[in-house]
Amino acid sequence: MNKLDKRLLRLVPLVGVVVGLVLAPSGCGQTGPGRYVLSGTVTYEGKPVPVGEIHLAPDTSKGNSGPGTIALIKDGQYRTQPNRGIVGGPYIVTILGFDGVPVGDSEAGSELFxxxxxxxxxxxxxxxxxxxxxxxxxxKP
Amino acid sequence: MLILPFIEQTALHDQFDFKAQFTSTSNVPGSATNHALFQQANPNYQCPSDINARSNNNNICYFGVQGGGDTPNCYTQAQRVFFINGVLFHNSEITFRDITDGSSNVFAIGETKYCLTKGGRSDGIVAGWASAAKLDAHGTPLVLAAAMLQINSYPYHGGQADTLDWSTRLFGSFHPGGCQFLVADGAVRFVSDTIDLATYRQLAVRNDALPTGGFAQ
Structure with a gap:
């Protein structure tokens, strides 16, 4: 091993410290508050909603807080995405439903409600x- | 487009015909001159982390923040939303004195991975950095988005899914765990995609006197 190699080796721990310093504030590895999977079905007038979205927002008026999330509805079924579940507690849920028949340049189609x-x-x-x-x-209107 | 002279792209700015129509999406082309420029890539508007940011692609990774909240001022087809409570929206003439929450507490520009680009739709329709608003029955802002849905909460980017129905409602990036915002005072902040949703929406509104604590330090 020549002299330069030894000097480089001595830098290894320093590199580790620098990488750690760079990564630490960026939030890598943080999981945030506990997140739980929410899943189920969505029906409208007794039929599964073909295409849609569920917006899940913690209800601040009832003291809840945290990140919001969304779930996509396909053929009446929905499930929150991995690591993007709900935190639990009071939520305001907004549901959008579409007929899934493309109209114009929109693939989701027209609003069902x-x-x-x-x-x-x-x-x-x-x-x-x-x-x-x-x-x-x-x-109600 | 109007900021091009301020980012050392005066020559490109001067090629546009500001009296002629601009392209919105590629299927709604503007004048020949403007459409040709729309199709060119502009590396200044591309983040190297974005897999759609290529020298042969005209996508954009930064959208103006048109506002925030759970309900848009209006929307067309499948939630292509228009907000007017932010700093940059259509026909906005917002100046610093209008940002009564304080320029350090309001977003101006945010990162996006939701610009519809090559690969997003089977019919090949794309938007781009030089897109103007689309003004038809399925109209939509194209270089603006609102802090309406959580950062990164739509799981597909504009090169793999039709994001026309999504790109106006949320921000996001390929950086792990969140995306960057340009705050109106000129600072760039990384915002985690686990930020409290209510706080996040308030940061996009220029004059709601919220969040009470300002930007978390």
């Missing part, structure tokens, strides 16, 4: 929850 908002309290564990969107005619 106006965005449907409902307040739900979820347990702090992985949960199955089935949503039934009431008929648009029955919803």
């Amino acid at each position: 106006p965005p449907y908002r409902v307040e739900v309290e979820f347990p702090k564990q992985s949960t199955v929850y089935n949503f039934e969107v009431p008929s648009a005619r029955a919803q």
Whole structure:
């Protein structure tokens, strides 16, 4: 081993420290608050919603906080994405449903109902929850 | 486009015909001159971490922040949303004195991986860095987004899925764990995708006097 190699070897721990310093503030490896899987079905007028979205926002008016998340609805089924679950507690849930028949340049298609908002309290564990969107005619204007 | 002279791209700025129509998406082309420029890549608007940021691709990795909240001012088809409570929105003339929350507490520009680009749609329609708003029955902002949904919460990027119905509603990047925002005072902040949603939305609104603590230090 020549002199230069030895000097390089001495730098190894320093490199480790530098890499650690760079990574630490960037949040690598942080998992944040506990996240739980939420899954289930979404129906509208008794039928599965073909394409849609569920927006899940912690309800701050009831003291909840944390990151929001979304779940995609496909053929009436939904499931939060890996590592992007809910934190549990009171939530404001907004459901969008589309007919899945492309219109213009939109692949999701036309709205089945106006965005449907409902307040739900979820347990702090992985949960199955089935949503039934009431008929648009029955919803308050 | 109007900021090109301020990022040493005056020559490119001067090639555009500002009296002619601009391209919105590639299927709604503007004038021949403007459409040809729309199709060119602009490396200044591309983040090296974005796998769609290639020298032969016209995508953009930075969108103006048109506002934030859970309900847009209006929307078309499948939630292509328009907000007007941010710093940059269509026909906005927001100046520093309008940012009453303080320029250190309001987002101006954020990173996105949701610009519809090559590979996103089977019919080949793309948006790009020089896109103007699309103004038809399926209209949408194309270089603006709102802090409406959590950062990175839509799992697909604009090179693998049709993001036209998504790109106006959230920000995101290929950086692990969040994305960068340019704050109105000129600072660049990395914002975690686990940020409290309510706080995040408030940071995109210029005049709501929230969040009360300002930007978390």
